[in-house]
Amino acid sequence: MLDFEDKVLRVRNLSKQFGEGCELCRHDKGVLEKNHCPHCKTIYACRDISFDLYKGEILGVVGESGSGKSTFVKCLYFDQDVTAGEAYVTDYKEGKANMFDETSQQKRYLRDYLLGMVYQNPYLGLKMDFTTISNIAEKLIAAGGRNVVGMIERADELLDVVSIEKFRRKDAPKSFSGGMQQRVQIAKALSNNPPILFLDEVTTGLxxxxxxxxxxxxxxxxxxxxxxxxxVSHDLGVIRMLADRTMVMLDGVVIEEGLTDQILEDPQHAYTQQLVHSLL
Structure with a gap:
């Protein structure tokens, strides 16, 4: 049972745009075609996204390609800078520091200790020429790990969790299947026991x-x-299987959110209704 008083992440008005914007689109988003301005070509990838994430919860973010869902999660992991917004991690500075305003050093700390990411493309999350164990050790070293024996033991423990056979653990991920690469990515992301894990389209192409x-x-x-x-997924079937709550994104905006069962049984927005119908 989730405790909805126990927040681990609070995000308010996260926005990300590519381009400076013009007088027209800065003051009137009604001029946009989908999420881009036809006059200055600025793309508003994410617009005023706010939500809370709770301890032990899986929050699903679903939407079509170009909806802004991947940009949104990359902003949270500092792969991209936000244009505006605030985010507070409960386990960081008592949840009082906007992580988007922190220094690059502090952002590295957050990535190394409190956040984990599993990318759609394993090449973004893994060193393909390193051994599998070395990939996990890299994350541990970034967080100050120096005990070689301890890091190997931790890597073996995690690779047991994700079912990578012992005889493959000194192989480089470039020799693995896509599914095995994703499992190694998950093991690496879990290495420092982060309270928050981001997963971006992890089953696409499998x-x-x-x-x-x-x-x-x-x-x-x-x-x-x-x-x-x-x-994050474009596939509502993935969200149905995993998520406790769901946000539906379209053209950079959250158009509907709620308990996943509610979204599936009684979608309110026409786009969400289309998604649910395609799942049936």
Whole structure:
């Protein structure tokens, strides 16, 4: 049972745009075509996104390609700078410091200790020529780890969790299948026991049977470790399987949010109704 008083992350009015904007679109978003300005070509990838993430919760973010969902999660992991907005991690400076205003050094601290990311493209999250164990050790070293034996033991423990066979652990991820690469990414992201984990389209491009195995593993990890997760996907089937609550994005805006069961059973927005219908 989720405790909705126990927040681990608060985000307010997160916005990200590509371009300076012009007099027309800065003052009247009604001139936009979808999420871009036809006059100055500025793209408003995310507009005033606000939400809370709770301890042990999986929050789903669903939307079509170009809806802004991946940009949104990359902003939270500092892969991209926000244009405006605030975000507070409860385990960081008593939840009183806007992490978007922090120095690059403090942002590295947040990434190394309190946040984890699993990318759609494993090449963004892994060193493909390093061994699997070395990939996990890299994250541990970034967080100050120096005990080699301890790091190897931690890597083995996590690779057991994600079911990577012992005889493959000194192999480089470039020799692995897509599903195995995603499992190694998850192990690496979990290495420092972060309270918050971001997963961006982690099953895209995988065979259906591999997708199911990865999703089952994510659910088990979340249940056993009580990590809070934000899962981004264009596939409402993935969100249905994983998420406690769901936000639906379209053209950079959250158009609907609520408990996942409610979204699936009684969608209010026409776009969400279309998504749910496509799932049936």
């Amino acid at each position: 065979d259906l049977s591999v997708q199911a195995a990865v999703l089952d593993m994510i659910k088990v990890i979340q249940r056993d470790l009580q990590i809070s997760m934000i899962v």
